[in-house]
Ligand SMILES: Nc1nc2c(ncn2[C@@H]2O[C@H](COP(=O)(O)OP(=O)(O)OP(=O)(O)O)[C@@H](O)[C@H]2O)c(=O)[nH]1
């Protein structure tokens with residue numbers, strides 16, 4: 127797999143992801159015999175890393191793209207001393223300058239073409255040297271100018287060159303309160319491109335991830351580093367090796383996107399832990415954990431905060447009332463890691479409940495379960511549910527609404543026009559994303575708000 131890190135957010139999240147998987151691969155607390163562990167470690171290194179550097183460090187299969195040096199220099203230098211891995215200097219594609227000014231148009235039409243030759247050369251080099259190539263994973267924020275504009279420009283070029291390879295993207299949505307006044311335009315234009323280019327887009331919302339961090343750590347000064355640890359753990363919980371597939375990216379795409387109109391997913395996790403807090407407790411039965419994940423698919427209701435749900439511990443007693451309303455899914459994948467012994471077996475039947483799915487989803491496509499007995503990051507049990515679910519219409523709808531409010535006042539449009547983004551491009555992007563909101567919302571037409 128080749129990871130492409132775009133802009134500040136993409137490079138910071140990507141760096142934490144690689145640190146997380148490296149820490150996991152070196153973990154001594156595995157819970158499995160050494161042969162099984164060495165198969166896991168081998169598969170993990172093949173996915174994320176290539177040969178050793180001259181000073182004995184694993185080199186990441188990653189390309190770092192930015193329109194300013196600062197962030198890339200920081201993430202590279204943070205690995206200099208005691209880390210077991212590093213980035214290849216040849217894979218840093220960066221131009222001097224002050225970024226893409228939070229402007230999708232500037233990133234897409236000006237900076238993207240400037241970086242394209244070097245970026246595509248680095249991509250070719252990596253793809254050619256991989257024994258078996260799984261596909262691409264792009265990581266970026268939709269709100270700035272580089273991740274969004276340069277990211278979509280380069281992924282479009284890569285898609286043209288590798289039309290049959292799996293492409294997944296991991297897109298971070300901005301805080302709703304907004305640090306950047308053009309963030310909603312940028313997100314609109316980014317999503318409109320990525321929905322066509324990539325096979326699946328995994329969304330992370332900064333507000334929601336922030337809420338998870340605050341709940342976990344109970345400290346008020348949550349920063350990007352904390353957020354990125356949560357995102358890194360969620361991605362690792364899904365993308366580290368599992369039994370039964372050697373290409374997790376294509377498995378995700380095949381299972382999660384049975385219908386071409388539904389290509390977006392989120393990752394829900396039970397039993398998350400941050401390095402800064404020791405709340406983790408693995409003494410829960412698998413059926414409680416699966417039940418807990420199912421509760422994260424409940425339809426929104428006044429007394430139900432799904433972010434809190436994600437940071438609560440599973441309950442070993444299933445409540446007597448179980449007739450909740452659920453948001454409808456197109457498809458889900460359950461990925462479990464850790465031991466399953468005695469009568470504590472993993473039976474994902476709760477997630478096969480027909481109340482969870484739109485009527486038209488064929489039975490075989492509803493839920494897949496993948497397992498890995500090897501512990502993730504030394505934790506007895508972890509579970510992730512990758513959900514392609516109607517809940518997704520809410521954050522996207524909120525962005526479209528705000529973008530539309532700015533657009534009808536023609537605010538900031540001249541900044542985009544000067545780089546070649548026409549009104550028609552905006553209108554097409556609105557039409558595309560409004561249609562996505564509509565089809566996801568229609569999934570839950572039977573949702574009852576209880
Ligand atoms: N989760 C998370 N979000 C981040 C991080 N860094 C920036 N963001 C978010 O990303 C958005 C801004 O995008 P950046 O990635 O900084 O922008 P860029 O792609 O570098 O583009 P320009 O700076 O405009 O060239 C804001 O919504 C921030 O909240 C990070 O490390 N983690």
Ligand SMILES: [Mg+2]
Pocket residue numbers: 133134194225226270272
């Ligand atoms: Mg930047």
